Amino acid sequence: MEIPTQKKIEMLETMLLSRKFSDSLVELCKIQGKIPGMMILSTGQEAVGSGVCAALEPGDVIITNHRSHNHLLSKGADPKELMAEIFCKKTGCNKGKSGTLHLAVPEVNAPCTTTVVGGTLPIAVGRAFAQQYREESAITVCFFGDGAANEGSFHEALNLAALWQLPVIFLCENNLYAGAQRYEEHTRVIDLAKRAGAYGMPGVIVDGNDVQAVYAAARDARQRALEGGGPTLIECKTYRCRGHGETDPQHYQPRDEIKQWQEKCPIPRLSDELVSSRVISSEELKGMESRAEKIVEDAIRFAEESPYPEPHEALEDVYV
Amino acid sequence: MQKLGMGQAVNQALREEMHRDPNVFIAGEGVGVSIHVNPMFPTTGLLEEFGPGRVKDTPVSEAAIAGLAVGAAEAGLRPVVEIMFNPFFTLASDMIVNHAAKLRYLSGGKSSFPLVVRIKSGAGFGAGCQHSHNLEAWAAHCPGLKVVMPSTSADAKGMLKSAIRDDNPVIFIEHMGLYFAPMPVPEEEYLTPLGKADIKRQGSDLTVVTWSGMLGPAMSAAQKLSQEGIEAEIVDLRTLTPLDKETILSSVKKTGRLIVMHEATRTGGFAGEIAAVVMEEGFSYLKAPLRRVTGPDIPVPASPPLERFYIPGEEDLIKAAKEIV
Ligand SMILES: Cc1ncc(C[n+]2csc(CCOP(=O)(O)OP(=O)(O)O)c2C)c(N)n1
Numbered sequence: 221m222e223i224p225t226q227k228k229i230e231m232l233e234t235m236l237l238s239r240k241f242s243d244s245l246v247e248l249c250k251i252q253g254k255i256p257g258m259m260i261l262s263t264g265q266e267a268v269g270s271g272v273c274a275a276l277e278p279g280d281v282i283i284t285n286h287r288s289h290n291h292l293l294s295k296g297a298d299p300k301e302l303m304a305e306i307f308c309k310k311t312g313c314n315k316g317k318s319g320t321l322h323l324a325v326p327e328v329n330a331p332c333t334t335t336v337v338g339g340t341l342p343i344a345v346g347r348a349f350a351q352q353y354r355e356e357s358a359i360t361v362c363f364f365g366d367g368a369a370n371e372g373s374f375h376e377a378l379n380l381a382a383l384w385q386l387p388v389i390f391l392c393e394n395n396l397y398a399g400a401q402r403y404e405e406h407t408r409v410i411d412l413a414k415r416a417g418a419y420g421m422p423g424v425i426v427d428g429n430d431v432q433a434v435y436a437a438a439r440d441a442r443q444r445a446l447e448g449g450g451p452t453l454i455e456c457k458t459y460r461c462r463g464h465g466e467t468d469p470q471h472y473q474p475r476d477e478i479k480q481w482q483e484k485c486p487i488p489r490l491s492d493e494l495v496s497s498r499v500i501s502s503e504e505l506k507g508m509e510s511r512a513e514k515i516v517e518d519a520i521r522f523a524e525e526s527p528y529p530e531p532h533e534a535l536e537d538v539y540v
Numbered sequence: 541m542q543k544l545g546m547g548q549a550v551n552q553a554l555r556e557e558m559h560r561d562p563n564v565f566i567a568g569e570g571v572g573v574s575i576h577v578n579p580m581f582p583t584t585g586l587l588e589e590f591g592p593g594r595v596k597d598t599p600v601s602e603a604a605i606a607g608l609a610v611g612a613a614e615a616g617l618r619p620v621v622e623i624m625f626n627p628f629f630t631l632a633s634d635m636i637v638n639h640a641a642k643l644r645y646l647s648g649g650k651s652s653f654p655l656v657v658r659i660k661s662g663a664g665f666g667a668g669c670q671h672s673h674n675l676e677a678w679a680a681h682c683p684g685l686k687v688v689m690p691s692t693s694a695d696a697k698g699m700l701k702s703a704i705r706d707d708n709p710v711i712f713i714e715h716m717g718l719y720f721a722p723m724p725v726p727e728e729e730y731l732t733p734l735g736k737a738d739i740k741r742q743g744s745d746l747t748v749v750t751w752s753g754m755l756g757p758a759m760s761a762a763q764k765l766s767q768e769g770i771e772a773e774i775v776d777l778r779t780l781t782p783l784d785k786e787t788i789l790s791s792v793k794k795t796g797r798l799i800v801m802h803e804a805t806r807t808g809g810f811a812g813e814i815a816a817v818v819m820e821e822g823f824s825y826l827k828a829p830l831r832r833v834t835g836p837d838i839p840v841p842a843s844p845p846l847e848r849f850y851i852p853g854e855e856d857l858i859k860a861a862k863e864i865v
Contacts, residue, residue, distance in 0.1 A: 256666020256844055308666070308843035319668050319842025335670045336627065337600045370599035371631070398600055400573045406599040468575040531849035534841050 221439075223432055225499055229508075231274045231431045232494065235266040235487050236512040238290040241299065244516050245289075245306070249466050256308050257319045262290045264429075264461035267486035268393045269294040271434025272361055275442055279329065279358040281351070283344045286335040287393070288323055291363055297325040303519035309526035316529040317537060337398075338371025340364050341390065345377045348388035348451075359387040359445045361438070367398025369412050378419040378453065385450035389441045392453065393428065395460035400472050413455035421451045428456030429486040459484070542727055547719035549693035550582040550658070553700035554620065556729065558590055561618060564704055567596035567608055568622030568658075580719050582658070583622070602628050606635035606657065610643070610709075613655040618704055626661035626713065627673040640709035641684030652707045656700070662715040662753050663803060663851050669839030674804035676752075679711045680780040680813070686710040686734055687780040691755035693723040695778055698732025706734060715753035715803075735779045737787040743773035745865050747791040749814055750801040751777040754852065758801055761857040770865050780810055788814060789822045796827035797864050801857055806834040828864040833857050 242261040249259040262269070265287070273282065273294035284291040292302060297313070305312025306320040313325050321335045331347075334340055344362030351358050368374060369392060381388050392412050396403050409415060416423025422444075426437045434456055441452035459481035463470045470478070494500045500508075544552070558564045570576075572587035572595045579585075587595040598605050602623060609619040623632055640653050663672040680687045686708050690696040696714065703710040740755065741762050750758045755776050762772040773791050777784070792798050798818055800811035811832040818830060833856045840850050 256847075257842055258667060308846075316843030316846055317668075317839075317841045319666060321668055321842070322670060335668075336631070338631075367600040370601045372601070372603050399570050400575045401570075401597060401599070405597065464575045469577055471577060472573050528845045529843055531845045534838055534846040534849040535836060538838050 221436070223435060227274050227435065228432070228490065228494060228499065231270045231435065232487070232490050233508055233512065234270040234273065234294040235431065235490070236509055237299065237515060238266045238270065238293050239263065239487060240512045240516040241289060241293060241519075244520060246462075246466060248520070255306060255320065257321055259320060259466040260286050260464065261462055261466065262287045264481060264485060265393060265395055265458045266290050267431035267434050268391070268428050268456045268458060269363070271431040272389075272391055272438040275435050275438035276361065277358065279356065280442070281329045281331065281347050281358065281360040282363065283340045283347060283360065284330060284333045284363045285337070285340050285365065285368065286321055286333070287365065288333040288363075292323055292325055292330050292333070295325070295330045296328045297323070297330060299515050299519040300522040303523040304526050307523040307526070308528065309523055310529040310533070311522070311526040315533065315537070338364065338368045338373040341368070341373045341377035344388050344390070345381050345386060348381065348386040349384065351387050352384070357446060359389065359442050361389045361391050363391050363393060365398060366392060366394040366396070366403055366412060367401070367406060369415070370406060378416075378421065378451070381451040382419045382421045385448060387445035388451045389438060389445065390451060390453045391438070392455045393458060394455050395458050397460045397464070397473070399464050402472070411455060413453055416453035421453060423453045423455065426454055426456045428458030429484045429489065431486050431490050541724040543722040544693045544725045545580045545719045545722055546690070546693045546696045546714055547580045547582040549697040549725050550700055550714060551584060551586070552725070553697045553704070554582070554586060555589065557701055557704045558586070558594060563616060564618045564620060565594040565596065566620045566622070567598055568605055569598055569600055569624050571595060571622050572597040582714070602631035603635055606632035606640070609655040609657065610635050610639045610653060613653040613709070614643070614651055618654050620656040620658060620704060623657060623659045625671045626659050626675050627670050629659055629675050629678070632657070636679075636685070636709070636711070637682050641682045645684060653709045654707045656703045656710045656712050659711065659713045660716050661713050662717050663840045663847060664717050666842055666844060666847060668842035672840040674802070674835075676713055676780055677804060677808055677810045680810055684709065685781065687713070688734060688778065689713045689715075689752040689780060690778055691718070691750075691752055691776050693718070694725045695732055695738070695776075697725055698730050699734060699778065702731045702734050705731070710734070713752065717753050721756075735782040735784055737778055737784040738776045739773060739787070739791065740776045741772065741774040743771035743795065745770050745795055746772045746797040746799065746861055747775060747788070747795045748772050748799045748801060748857065749775045749777055749788055751780070753803050754801045757852070757854045758857060761854040761861070764854070764858060765861055770861060772861060783813070783817070785817055785821065788818065789825075792818055792822050793825045796825055798826065798830040799833055799857065799860050799864070800830070801833040801852060803835055803852060805837050806832060807837050809834050831860040831864055833860050
């Protein structure tokens with residue numbers, strides 16, 4: 221099925237925004253005392269969140285993990301509020317409680333970022349169950365990494381979702397590393413998508429640096445789920461171009477491997493196509509880039525200028 | 541004397557015990573090849589020294605890591621496994637709580653499970669509540685587990701060596717803040733017993749029972765109190781279970797006052813247990829109501845002002861001391 225031009229442009233925009241967002245964080249997190257906690261980025265993996273979220277409707281839900289920024293921006297989270305939360309400010313989407321690692325944006329149906337590896341999977345089952353229970357025309361997408369597929373929660377969640385034919389997409393972002401472990405050092409099966417068969421659900425392998433392929437796979441899986449066909453496991457093969465976090469020197473990642481994957485960057489892959497097929501002009505592309513840059517600059521300014529929460533605010537929001 | 545951070549002290553203990561006993565092996569996420577290249581970290585260099593047969597990098601699978609320890613220990617190996625951050629104890633907890641802690645009892649004393657679960661813990665990193673959550677009271681609530689929380693590098697080394705030689709499952713909790721604070725550690729080989737508290741400062745007016753990351757603030761508060769004529773005795777608990785009641789009670793007998801200080805949250809925290817022991821067995825010693833200085837009952841927030849609000853400090857202890865002395 222053809223991908224509407226508008227969708228392609230939308231995906232390019234969210235990828236550009238995500239890239240500018242993370243590039244700025246690369247620098248900001250080096251400044252002592254500026255951003256607390258671990259800075260975990262998805263540079264080079266933007267096609268996954270952007271492609272998946274472009275296939276969703278606002279009523280669809282995503283549950284995301286520690287590498288969440290691209291997923292959330294693509295789902296429509298406010299960059300200012302995200303940035304302010306990353307800066308741990310009062311104006312952040314979670315009032316400084318969560319910081320960069322646990323951004324929760326229920327307003328755009330991204331209610332939970334969990335950094336407990338494997339934590340997203342059972343929650344997604346519950347969220348999809350609620351959609352089925354209420355007969356909603358909506359699905360849940362669960363983002364997780366290749367490492368997370370080795371938590372017990374993966375097994376329990378996939379089995380239950382398949383058993384009850386829940387409207388959920390298990391979206392494995394296989395970036396070839398889990399911490400310092402290369403994929404084959406933690407998993408014997410060559411394609412994680414193959415595990416789907418063991419649960420009685422379809423497994424799909426996608427080039428995770430091809431945003432259009434990601435979009436198409438998510439759109440199809442969503443359609444099947446809405447028709448009562450149950451869950452799908454989609455494995456997006458991509459690459460973690462930066463360290464696990466920004467303090468990781470990547471001593472275990474071969475330099476030429478990083479370089480090869482940088483050359484497969486999903487952004488020019490789409491923008492080159494759009495420009496060469498004259499869907500957009502190179503001026504329009506520049507315009508899109510500077511708009512993304514402006515959004516990120518505004519977000520940083522907003523975050524910088526915002527106050528920190530007052531200490532006693534720590535006591536708020538534990539109970540309703 | 542050499543000065544080591546707690547991570548380095550743990551590293552020495554692991555090294556020495558692995559050289560001494562071929563049954564000792566370590567396993568966990570990133571214990572061999574890690575995303576950190578840091579000589580202050582506990583498992584740095586062990587893979588190079590002992591090889592991949594004894595330094596096992598595992599997938600992200602805490603239940604399997606803990607279960608690996610339980611099964612291997614029953615066979616007579618001495619596993620030392622690592623849980624990367626304290627909150628992930630929950631993923632390993634079935635194997636630890638329902639199995640490591642209970643299987644000896646269930647065998648009528650026939651089996652033993654000589655394993656150590658090392659857990660990195662502590663707030664103060666701006667990482668938020670899914671990385672910072674002190675769960676020592678959960679572990680201490682399980683009969684069959686020993687729970688160790690050293691406060692100094694020297695104790696960490698001596699107690700980890702004892703833990704590895706102990707025939708019981710030991711939960712060994714390291715405060716990451718202490719990894720970067722060099723402290724004296726004896727050069728010669730030594731063991732520090734489990735189940736024995738240590739009086740880190742003598743005092744006559746007030747007993748402060750504390751452990752792990754709170755020893756530092758307690759010691760500095762004691763110095764300030766001393767300038768105002770209040771002499772606090774600092775009991776470094778070191779082991780939560782089995783609990784050294786004797787040292788606590790004899791200190792309270794001497795001072796007549798008790799404060800328990802821990803970084804973990806208040807309700808259901810281990811301070812309550814110590815308070816109960818003193819009320820039951822040392823009520824007559826008390827000249828004033830006891831006090832708890834703890835984290836408030838909230839998850840650890842990420843934002844620096846909120847996290848600072850969370851972590852109990854010197855000032856909180858001084859205030860509590862002045863209320864009861
Ligand atoms: C339960 C749990 N165990 C360990 C960790 C520490 N940790 C954080 S991310 C990570 C690697 C996860 O790899 P993967 O799922 O492939 O995601 P990626 O980081 O590659 O995006 C680990 C081990 C954690 N956060 N939660």
